Amino acid sequence: MIAALRAGEDRAFEELMRMYNASLLRVALIYVPSRAVAEDVVQETWIGVLNGIDRFEGRSSLKTWIFRILTNIAKTRGQREGRTVPFSALERPDAVPEAAVDADRFLPADHERWPGHWASRPEPWPEDRLLAAETRAVVEEAIDRLPPAQRAVISLRDIEGWSSDETRNALGVSETNQRVLLHRARSKVRQALEDYFSEA
Amino acid sequence: MSASVEQLSCQELVELVTSYFEGALPADERAGFEHHIEGCTGCHEYVRQMRTTIELTGRLTTADVSPDAEATLLTVFRNWKAPR
Numbered sequence: 001m002i003a004a005l006r007a008g009e010d011r012a013f014e015e016l017m018r019m020y021n022a023s024l025l026r027v028a029l030i031y032v033p034s035r036a037v038a039e040d041v042v043q044e045t046w047i048g049v050l051n052g053i054d055r056f057e058g059r060s061s062l063k064t065w066i067f068r069i070l071t072n073i074a075k076t077r078g079q080r081e082g083r084t085v086p087f088s089a090l091e092r093p094d095a096v097p098e099a100a101v102d103a104d105r106f107l108p109a110d111h112e113r114w115p116g117h118w119a120s121r122p123e124p125w126p127e128d129r130l131l132a133a134e135t136r137a138v139v140e141e142a143i144d145r146l147p148p149a150q151r152a153v154i155s156l157r158d159i160e161g162w163s164s165d166e167t168r169n170a171l172g173v174s175e176t177n178q179r180v181l182l183h184r185a186r187s188k189v190r191q192a193l194e195d196y197f198s199e200a
Numbered sequence: 201m202s203a204s205v206e207q208l209s210c211q212e213l214v215e216l217v218t219s220y221f222e223g224a225l226p227a228d229e230r231a232g233f234e235h236h237i238e239g240c241t242g243c244h245e246y247v248r249q250m251r252t253t254i255e256l257t258g259r260l261t262t263a264d265v266s267p268d269a270e271a272t273l274l275t276v277f278r279n280w281k282a283p284r
Contacts, residue, residue: 008277008281013274014274017270042269046276047280050276106210106211115209116209116211116212117209117240118242121245122245123245124248130256139253139256139257139260143260154257159258159261161258175224179222183217186250186257190250190253193249
């Protein structure tokens with residue numbers, strides 16, 4: 001792939017773009033305020049990749065390297081756009097606590113027999129509706145509503161199927177923070193599905 | 201097994217699900233987690249729903265960058281390789 005790129009083969013570049021464009025866009029959106037700016041950042045990233053490919057030594061994977069270029073460009077651009085970048089979202093996601101499930105679903109901590117146990121238990125979901133187009137839309141919308149850092153992590157991990165190490169390296173976050181972001185993202189998508197299935 | 205693990209409440213368990221899936225729980229907490237979901241219908245179902253959520257998310261495909269942007273990028277690429 002790298003050799004083909006250096007040789008200037010269109011197909012290699014196209015393939016690389018198809019593979020990473022969507023993920024690059026999601027990661028860029030952590031740092032910049034709009035999709036238009038994020039698309040700019042992605043474009044600048046590819047230019048950076050092309051300009052640097054001859055110097056790429058393969059110490060990291062090509063993927064990690066590309067995402068590092070993106071992150072640098074996106075951070076700079078985000079600052080220029082006057083966005084106070086939510087670094088805290090990546091570096092200190094625990095600063096703002098978030099429960100996976102609303103506290104009112106559980107019995108109070110001072111309950112005499114079952115403190116912290118389910119007050120209203122999750123009910124099984126209708127198997128025959130899991131693969132319906134509407135259910136898919138519920139998942140998509142829930143992911144779109146997530147804060148950018150959570151959206152980026154769940155996209156890389158659960159849609160793109162990246163490992164936790166790959167995701168961590170691409171975003172430059174610690175293993176723990178990656179896990180916190182993933183946990184919050186998945187918990188919210190689960191909640192959206194539960195809300196949807198309990199409506200009808 | 202420590203007392204705190206033995207008394208893992210449902211409210212605490214739901215916060216450990218991702219760490220459990222990621223294999224990031226220490227052995228005693230992992231054992232406490234598994235012991236809890238064996239005996240608790242609500243948490244058993246909750247963990248199942250989290251697995252289903254991951255599966256359903258995995259069926260999505262990421263929206264691509266607009267075709268416009270792709271064409272622009274290919275032009276950028278051709279200009280880049282031209283002088284090489």
